[in-house]
Amino acid sequence: MCDCILSYLNFIMSQVRVRFAPSPTGFFHIGSARTALFNWLYARHTGGTFVLRIEDTDKERNTDEALRVLLDGMRWMGMDWDEGPEVGGASGPYFQSERQAVYDEYLLKLKDAGRTYEKDGAIWFKLEGERTTEYDDFRKAEVEKVKAAPVVIDDAVRGRVERAEEMDFVIVRKDGNPVFHLVNVVDDIAMGITHVIRGEDHLSNTSKHVELFKAFGVEPPVFAHIPLILKEVGSGKMSKRDKGALIEEYEQRGFLANAVRNYISLLGWNPKDEREKMDIAEIVELFDFPGINKGNSRFDEKKLSALNTEYLRELNIESYAFLARPILHTAGVISEEENEDYIQSVLTLCQSKARSLDELPDFCRYFFSDAYALDEKTGNKIAKKGDPKELLAEIVPVLDAVDFEADALQAALEAHAESKDVKVFAYFPALRYALSGKGGGPDLIPMLVVLGKQRVLARLQAFVG
RNA sequence: GUCCCGUUCGUCUAGCCCGGUCUAGGACACCUGGUUUUCAUCCAGGCAACAGGGGUUCGAAUCCCCUACGGGAUGCCA
Numbered sequence: 001m002c003d004c005i006l007s008y009l010n011f012i013m014s015q016v017r018v019r020f021a022p023s024p025t026g027f028f029h030i031g032s033a034r035t036a037l038f039n040w041l042y043a044r045h046t047g048g049t050f051v052l053r054i055e056d057t058d059k060e061r062n063t064d065e066a067l068r069v070l071l072d073g074m075r076w077m078g079m080d081w082d083e084g085p086e087v088g089g090a091s092g093p094y095f096q097s098e099r100q101a102v103y104d105e106y107l108l109k110l111k112d113a114g115r116t117y118e119k120d121g122a123i124w125f126k127l128e129g130e131r132t133t134e135y136d137d138f139r140k141a142e143v144e145k146v147k148a149a150p151v152v153i154d155d156a157v158r159g160r161v162e163r164a165e166e167m168d169f170v171i172v173r174k175d176g177n178p179v180f181h182l183v184n185v186v187d188d189i190a191m192g193i194t195h196v197i198r199g200e201d202h203l204s205n206t207s208k209h210v211e212l213f214k215a216f217g218v219e220p221p222v223f224a225h226i227p228l229i230l231k232e233v234g235s236g237k238m239s240k241r242d243k244g245a246l247i248e249e250y251e252q253r254g255f256l257a258n259a260v261r262n263y264i265s266l267l268g269w270n271p272k273d274e275r276e277k278m279d280i281a282e283i284v285e286l287f288d289f290p291g292i293n294k295g296n297s298r299f300d301e302k303k304l305s306a307l308n309t310e311y312l313r314e315l316n317i318e319s320y321a322f323l324a325r326p327i328l329h330t331a332g333v334i335s336e337e338e339n340e341d342y343i344q345s346v347l348t349l350c351q352s353k354a355r356s357l358d359e360l361p362d363f364c365r366y367f368f369s370d371a372y373a374l375d376e377k378t379g380n381k382i383a384k385k386g387d388p389k390e391l392l393a394e395i396v397p398v399l400d401a402v403d404f405e406a407d408a409l410q411a412a413l414e415a416h417a418e419s420k421d422v423k424v425f426a427y428f429p430a431l432r433y434a435l436s437g438k439g440g441g442p443d444l445i446p447m448l449v450v451l452g453k454q455r456v457l458a459r460l461q462a463f464v465g
Numbered sequence: 466g467u468c469c470c471g472u473u474c475g476u477c478u479a480g481c482c483c484g485g486u487c488u489a490g491g492a493c494a495c496c497u498g499g500u501u502u503u504c505a506u507c508c509a510g511g512c513a514a515c516a517g518g519g520g521u522u523c524g525a526a527u528c529c530c531c532u533a534c535g536g537g538a539u540g541c542c543a
Contacts, residue, residue, distance in 0.1 A: 023543050055543065122541050137466045138539070159482095163469060166539095173541040180543045204469055204538035227471080228536070237536075263477095270478060274491050293478080296536060300476050303493045313506085353505045378503095428502035440504030
């Protein structure tokens with residue numbers, strides 16, 4: 001009994017509350033997604049609460065559409081939030097645009113404590129320490145500097161970090177809008193956030209934030225600054241214009257959410273053993289701060305693709321077809337009227353061969369249309385081994401006389417080859433080429449079966465001329 | 466300029482905290498061979514790294530210092 005109560009108390013007191021606080025910009029950046037993911041993973045790992053807070057103070061950019069992209073992206077990646085837009089919660093509202101009263105209240109506390117002053121129409125936060133006026137080389141101006149005591153950040157990823165702010169900073173703009181540093185800290189306090197997991201680009205800001213926490217008389221949360229994702233080529237962090245930077249793009253290109261999530265989780269974190277392909281439950285179980293790296297990591301689409309291919313191969317055919325259909329449809333490969341069974345039998349052949357859903361339209365177009373291009377290189381290669389038209393002219397009557405069923409086809413072709421004293425494989429490349437225009441693809445006999453007798457004969461006759 | 470953070474194969478990383486087990490392991494990519502009608506898979510093998518320099522130590526990828534390089538911050542952006 002006592003154990004029950006104790007563990008309950010322990011549960012309440014150690015309750016982790018993390019948040020993801022994006023600004024809706026109209027796209028869901030891979031770096032944001034990774035920050036969201038690490039927060040979500042930590043919440044799920046610890047049995048804590050994951051809060052989604054929308055930093056929509058910039059009214060120009062923050063449209064409903066922009067919010068939609070963000071929420072859809074979160075859901076696509078399988079990240080659900082316990083508090084936030086559309087689900088509510090006890091610490092709302094969850095849009096900064098609706099929290100002005102809270103900011104006013106906290107601002108008053110700062111003012112009463114004598115930690116603010118007005119200058120140039122804006123409200124500034126006053127640091128504590130000895131003041132001097134000196135010329136700042138970078139700003140090319142005389143500025144007032146403060147010799148403030150350095151704040152110590154005990155970062156869960158990077159260890160002890162010490163940094164001193166040296167100048168007062170604006171917390172409310174002259175247009176009356178509170179700035180990021182203020183609202184971020186106020187909301188974290190008001191929402192009872194216990195752990196702040198964010199990109200390393202915020203590490204330098206953290207001294208400002210800690211100063212604010214101290215001014216409010218609140219113990220700062222645990223900070224965990226995670227490394228950044230660098231662009232694949234060139235220098236700097238991934239920006240929205242880089243290939244592979246946007247989550248919604250992966251969805252459109254037919255990447256599997258599981259694969260993307262798995263890959264992203266491995267950028268800056270690893271389970272300390274050789275596991276790489278992990279389902280989400282496994283990642284949740286293993287995820288923790290000690291597994292997070294300090295160094296930035298470079299995005300590598302090849303590795304993502306490899307992982308994606310693995311996930312693709314293990315899908316059941318129904319799921320595979322479900323994902324493939326819209327892509328084939330968009331590419332104009334299939335129409336609404338296309339027979340479902342036929343689509344599925346084609347996809348069954350393709351699933352183990354195609355590396356991505358992206359390449360699927362070109363990979364299987366010939367199953368649905370007679371207007372397929374003949375690959376020139378393959379054509380030349382085949383021509384070297386004899387005239388394919390002659391070879392196939394032999395084959396037409398053989399195929400004409402047989403039921404299109406795998407064993408029967410195999411037997412008929414073999415029998416014919418034997419009569420000509422050659423191996424059956426002598427006919428295969430030409431046959432594939434005539435029927436698909438390609439040098440590679442699904443296994444030939446099943447391909448014949450799926451294409452069907454009528455189509456195959458028509459194509460061969462057209463090819464032979 | 467100043468401040469903060471970082472640096473192991475091309476890339477993601479293990480090892481580093483608690484120095485010897487590391488002739489530095491795995492994965493992706495790449496190359497070779499095998500399997501396959503082809504392609505994909507699969508199998509076998511290969512290439513390839515402790516940023517540099519000092520120190521400490523019997524011994525350093527691991528600890529300390531310096532340098533270089535990379536990243537970030539330095540906005541009345543978030």
